[in-house]
Amino acid sequence: MKWLILQALLLGFAISTPAFAQGTPTEVVKKAVDEVIRIVSDKELKKPQNEPKRRQGLKKAIGAVFDYGEMAQRSMARHWKERSAPEKKEFTELFETLLExxxxxxxxxxxxxxxxxxxxxxxxxxxxxxSRIITTKRDEYALDYRLMKKGGKWMVYDVVIEGVSLVANYRTQFNKIITSEGYPALVKKLRAKSEEIKTP
Structure with missing residues (x-):
């Protein structure tokens, strides 16, 4: 349950409009968190018949303050420079779909x-x-956001849950696959995972 809650909030902060990337780092995060809570608490959007609309709205808004390109590059680490421009573009798109x-x-x-x-x-x-997440049972978990300024806007490039970096976690997984099976194997796995968890 702990990780379900944390993961739910992990990307939740990114449900926003582009304007949410403006302001101080804390303002950027808070405005977006407030917006995702509003969306998931909306009784009308909770109705089964509105699931596609709700999901599409969430997916469309996720990238507003989430720098997928930066995250993809950091997750690939030393393997990034070995990739061609088309490969980098494809990997970033697959990585974005995976997270969304x-x-x-x-x-x-x-x-x-x-x-x-x-x-x-x-x-x-x-x-x-x-930040800290406090559950209804009074459990507390640390959730920290790392941002960088791009084009005058603060963009999130990593999230740290209870001391564990999302980017570092993916970096370890990706490096293991590339080292043992090769880059094509990683792309194949990401494609398969994207299909497996594709939203309705």
């Missing part, structure tokens, strides 16, 4: 969890927003 579809259902499992914002750390063009 993986958490679409989990985002909707929101159950009145409380989000408490803590310290904001800004160092030049980089920032970190710390």
């Amino acid at each position: 579809n993986s958490y679409a259902g989990k985002i909707e499992s929101y159950n009145q969890e409380k989000v408490v914002y803590g310290k904001e750390i800004v160092e030049g063009e980089s920032a970190e927003v710390r």
Whole structure:
């Protein structure tokens, strides 16, 4: 249940409009979190017949403050420079689909969890927003957002759950597959996973 809650909120903050990428790092995160809570709490959108509409709205908005290109590059680490331009484009698109579809259902499992914002750390063009998730059973979990400034807007490039980096976690998985089976095998697995978890 712990990871279900955390994963639900992991991408939840990114459900926003482009305007949410403006303001201080904490404002960017808070506005987006507030918006996703509004969406998943909407009684009309919760109706079964509105599921496609709700899911499509969530998917369309997810990329507003989520820098998939940066995340994809960091997740590939040293293997990124070995890829051609078309390969980088394809991988980024597959990575984006993986994240969008993986958490679409989990985002909707929101159950009145409380989000408490803590310290904001800004160092030049980089920032970190710390927060805590408090469940209805009074359990608490740390959820921190790492952002970087691009084009005058703060964009999220990593999320750290209880000290575990999302990007670092994917980097370990991707490196293991590429090292043992090759890059084509990774692409094949990502394609298969995208099909497996494709939203309705």
